[in-house]
Amino acid sequence: MQTEATLAQVDVSELDLVKQCQAGNTEAFDQLVTRYRTRVFAMIYNMVHNEQDAWDLSQDSFVKAWKSIGRFRGRSSFYTWIYRIVMNVTIDWLRKKQVKGAGAEFNDAIQLKEIEPASRTLPKADPLPHERMERSEIRTRIDNAIAQLSPEHRAVILMKEIEEMQYHEIAEALGCSIGTVMSRLFYARKKLQNLLKDVYENI
Amino acid sequence: MKTFEEKWTAWIDGELGGKELAEFEASLPNKAAAEAEKHDAYKLGALLKEQLGARALSNEDFFSHQLRERIARESGPFREPSLEASAWWTVRRLFFTGVASLVLFVICAVVVIREKNPGEQSQYLTQILNARIDPAVSPNATISMFETKEDKVTVLWVEGLQSLPADYAAK
Numbered sequence: 001m002q003t004e005a006t007l008a009q010v011d012v013s014e015l016d017l018v019k020q021c022q023a024g025n026t027e028a029f030d031q032l033v034t035r036y037r038t039r040v041f042a043m044i045y046n047m048v049h050n051e052q053d054a055w056d057l058s059q060d061s062f063v064k065a066w067k068s069i070g071r072f073r074g075r076s077s078f079y080t081w082i083y084r085i086v087m088n089v090t091i092d093w094l095r096k097k098q099v100k101g102a103g104a105e106f107n108d109a110i111q112l113k114e115i116e117p118a119s120r121t122l123p124k125a126d127p128l129p130h131e132r133m134e135r136s137e138i139r140t141r142i143d144n145a146i147a148q149l150s151p152e153h154r155a156v157i158l159m160k161e162i163e164e165m166q167y168h169e170i171a172e173a174l175g176c177s178i179g180t181v182m183s184r185l186f187y188a189r190k191k192l193q194n195l196l197k198d199v200y201e202n203i
Numbered sequence: 204m205k206t207f208e209e210k211w212t213a214w215i216d217g218e219l220g221g222k223e224l225a226e227f228e229a230s231l232p233n234k235a236a237a238e239a240e241k242h243d244a245y246k247l248g249a250l251l252k253e254q255l256g257a258r259a260l261s262n263e264d265f266f267s268h269q270l271r272e273r274i275a276r277e278s279g280p281f282r283e284p285s286l287e288a289s290a291w292w293t294v295r296r297l298f299f300t301g302v303a304s305l306v307l308f309v310i311c312a313v314v315v316i317r318e319k320n321p322g323e324q325s326q327y328l329t330q331i332l333n334a335r336i337d338p339a340v341s342p343n344a345t346i347s348m349f350e351t352k353e354d355k356v357t358v359l360w361v362e363g364l365q366s367l368p369a370d371y372a373a374k
Binding site: 026029030033034037038041042045046055058059062063066067135138139142157158160161162167179182183185186187189192193196197199200201203 | 209211216248251255274275
């Protein structure tokens with residue numbers, strides 16, 4: 001019950017923030033950005049595999065959200081609504097990039113900052129050099145495998161496995177049916193299982 | 204009616220229940236292989252979560268700062284309307300200048316045309332009467348009638364008439 005009450009408070013305050021945004025309050029929008037910027041960036045990064053592109057696309061998504069927040073009616077959560085914008089922006093960008101035939105996707109020269117989920121509560125020693133290298137190789141394998149999926153399949157698998165979104169939320173974010181989401185999830189999993197079987201079997 | 208792919212996905216994610224679950228599991232040709240694949244799907248999910256779930260946005264404050272700047276630049280509450288208004292005024296001025304020029308041109312054209320044809324708008328109305336003059340008697344004779352409508356005066360102008368025929372009579 002405690003959790004439900006807290007969640008309800010969060011929801012109400014989020015709706016309040018949205019209403020303030022609709023009245024033109026940029027500070028309220030800033031609070032929403034602070035809430036979602038990391039998740040939005042991570043989601044886009046996992047789709048495009050380049051920090052600079054992910055940064056720019058995150059900015060584009062939030063600007064688009066600000067410009068169209070007047071049309072948000074609260075039928076879905078703000079989170080789902082902004083994910084729809086994020087997905088539209090990112091998938092459009094990926095399609096254009098595919099059409100242009102731009103070079104390799106994995107050209108990110110910037111080392112990503114990595115935060116372990118438990119790092120805030122548990123002291124953890126830095127990984128040893130060989131562990132770090134192994135982790136980097138695993139990540140490269142995963143990035144390469146995800147890059148072989150279509151933008152729509154990438155979006156579905158990431159929203160399901162990383163964001164733990166429900167089918168209907170994914171469907172809403174992508175503007176497709178639940179059946180399409182499940183079907184895409186089926187093929188995305190199959191492909192990744194084939195490409196990464198040796199990776200997850202050896203961990 | 205769900206497709207096999209939809210049922211399989213729902214089964215992997217634990218979304219199948221009751222009769223639907225029993226029917227699906229009964230339809231699997233090799234239950235052990237399916238269970239192994241389900242286990243693989245869990246491992247894949249865990250791997251993705253572990254490796255991709257911790258991507259962080261560096262320079263979060265700068266991200267927000269840049270976004271604020273961009274929003275103010277692209278859709279600020281005051282700047283954009285004023286720019287829009289100034290652009291609109293320029294277009295309107297151009298439009299009015301065009302219309303004024305056109306009106307001035309028409310007025311000038313009318314004045315010039317009037318000056319070139321002053322007789323057309325004379326206060327006198329000239330009418331050539333349907334006069335029947337014998338060409339043998341008066342070959343160059345013309346008869347004109349000038350009428351001032353305001354003063355109700357009519358002047359009959361006869362020219363070149365050498366002799367007035369006897370049958371002519373004023374009516």
